Amino acid sequence: MQLCVIPGDGIGHEVIPVAVSALRRLLPGLQTHAADAGWECFQRSGSSVPEATLESLRASGAGLFGAVSSPARKVAGYRSAILTLRQQLGLNCNLRPVRSWPVISPRSGIDMLILRENSEGLYVGREHMESEGIAIAERQISRVACEQFAARIVEVAEQRSAHRVTLAHKANVLLLTCGLFRDTCRQVLAAHGWEAQVDERLVDVAALQLVESPESFDVLATTNLFGDILSDLACYWSGGLGMAPSLNWGQSIALAEPVHGSAPDIVGTGRANPIAALLSAALLLRYHWQQPELAARLDAAVEGFLVEAGAVDFADRTTEIIADGVISRL
Ligand code: NAD
Ligand code: IPM
Ligand code: MN
Numbered sequence: 001m002q003l004c005v006i007p008g009d010g011i012g013h014e015v016i017p018v019a020v021s022a023l024r025r026l027l028p029g030l031q032t033h034a035a036d037a038g039w040e041c042f043q044r045s046g047s048s049v050p051e052a053t054l055e056s057l058r059a060s061g062a063g064l065f066g067a068v069s070s071p072a073r074k075v076a077g078y079r080s081a082i083l084t085l086r087q088q089l090g091l092n093c094n095l096r097p098v099r100s101w102p103v104i105s106p107r108s109g110i111d112m113l114i115l116r117e118n119s120e121g122l123y124v125g126r127e128h129m130e131s132e133g134i135a136i137a138e139r140q141i142s143r144v145a146c147e148q149f150a151a152r153i154v155e156v157a158e159q160r161s162a163h164r165v166t167l168a169h170k171a172n173v174l175l176l177t178c179g180l181f182r183d184t185c186r187q188v189l190a191a192h193g194w195e196a197q198v199d200e201r202l203v204d205v206a207a208l209q210l211v212e213s214p215e216s217f218d219v220l221a222t223t224n225l226f227g228d229i230l231s232d233l234a235c236y237w238s239g240g241l242g243m244a245p246s247l248n249w250g251q252s253i254a255l256a257e258p259v260h261g262s263a264p265d266i267v268g269t270g271r272a273n274p275i276a277a278l279l280s281a282a283l284l285l286r287y288h289w290q291q292p293e294l295a296a297r298l299d300a301a302v303e304g305f306l307v308e309a310g311a312v313d314f315a316d317r318t319t320e321i322i323a324d325g326v327i328s329r330l
Contacts, residue, residue: 001030001289002060006053008038008081010262011272012066018274018323019064019256019281022301025330026285026294033060037081038068038262048081054088062288063255064281065248069262079125082248082257086118091248091255092145093152094118095283096231098214103306104239112217113156114234116227117149117181118248123224141177141223143184150188152249153221156287157194160219165189166199168206168222168230181223203230210234231259239312242273245280247287254288256280270316274323275302301329 003023007016024030035053042048048068057063063085070080085091094116100108126138157165167185171178182200189198201209203226209216210230214237222230235244244259258276266272278298286295305325306312314321 001027002062003030003032003284004035004053004056004060004063005032006035006037006057006063006065008066008068008262009040010067010069010264010267011260012038012068012262014267014270014272014319015258015274015277016064016066018319018327019277021323021327022278022298022330023064023281023285025327026291026298035063037065037085039070039078039081041081042078046077048078049084049088054085057085057089057253057255061253062284063253064277064284065255065257066277067258067260067262069264083123083125085255086248089248089250089253089255090119091250091253092117092119092148093249094227095156095247095249095287096227096235096259097245097279097283098231098234098238100237101239101243101306102303103310104243104312105237106239107214107237110214110237112214112234113160113162113219114227114231115149115153115156115219115221116231117145117221117223118227119224120145121177121224121226139174139177141180143180146181146184147188149221150185153185153219154189154192154194157197157219162197162218164197164199164218165194166201166206166217166220168201168203168220168226170203170226172202178223185221206230207233235259242276243279244276245278245283247280247283249287254284256284256288270320271314271318274319275326278302278326297330298326301326304329 007013035056068081096114100110120140124140169178241260248255282295282298285291
């Protein structure tokens with residue numbers, strides 16, 4: 001098996017080596033290929049995703065990405081590396097599981113999978129100033145992207161034997177874009193026999209229910225920006241951003257990535273939680289490499305570590321203590 005490893009910026013360099021060590025334990029023959037991307041890469045080379053990185057990912061068919069920093073202002077020629085990777089590699093579905101973990105979660109009994117459409121919506125990059133004082137952003141929803149996305153909903157719902165798929169949208173206002181998303185997903189799900197289990201919510205109500213009754217969600221599928229926001233909100237129940245994994249999932253290629261960013265406020269302090277990166281590696285095992293037993297061993301190692309640790313504030317040795325505690329269980 002081949003893995004392209006892209007730590008990126010900031011704490012990406014601290015958490016990704018932990019996830020690679022875990023994968024090496026589980027897959028002794030794993031071959032890794034280091035690659036560069038991100039803000040520091042842009043400053044060094046003028047590109048946030050060098051062509052060599054795309055080639056390495058395509059050749060490996062699987063990648064593990066840390067995080068990148070992005071300035072919140074326009075810098076000529078710069079675009080967030082992760083957005084370029086999702087687009088260039090056709091990673092059109094983003095899996096973001098949220099579940100209760102012992103010790104660290106504020107509540108037990110939560111187990112949901114947020115599926116975020118990953119290729120379009122407000123992320124198509126079409127923003128312009130129409131005139132002085134009027135900025136326009138375009139939101140694209142296409143039937144073909146919704147069909148591909150809905151095929152993934154069916155695939156994961158069947159694997160989880162989900163009793164419910166909830167579509168979150170805002171079709172009462174965004175009649176055409178959200179309407180097309182909702183109707184296309186419903187058609188594909190119905191064609192696979194899932195009609196009776198599909199439910200829908202306006203995204204604002206879905207946000208409230210994620211706070212009020214998170215255990216009522218099973219598979220929650222939504223458009224790109226809504227999924228970005230709802231997944232950060234929901235990961236509160238997993239124990240926060242340090243516990244939130246994701247998988248950017250394409251046709252024959254996948255890129256695992258913790259949901260968190262480069263965390264400039266804690267970089268170099270040893271406080272970065274590597275569990276989001278470890279659980280992202282488990283998603284690669286489960287969904288892309290089709291190794292559910294190995295994925296379950298990694299999830300169980302995290303769970304076993306948390307139970308034994310009994311507390312989670314490790315302050316300045318967080319990364320090291322968690323890495324040792326989880327990897328020694330594999
Ligand atoms: P962030 O996720 O980097 O940090 C938010 C807060 O969570 C910070 O207080 C941070 O210390 C904490 N945190 C995050 N991950 C943690 C971990 N593993 N362990 C412990 N604490 C953790 O988000 P931000 O501060 O809004 O953004 C910082 C930079 O990261 C920005 O440049 C932003 O654009 C970028 N970003 C990148 C990605 C990505 O690469 N996928 C995602 C989000 C933000
Ligand atoms: C995420 C991040 C990215 C996004 C940023 C860094 C571009 O927030 O992966 O959730 O908005 O998709
Ligand atoms: Mn986000």
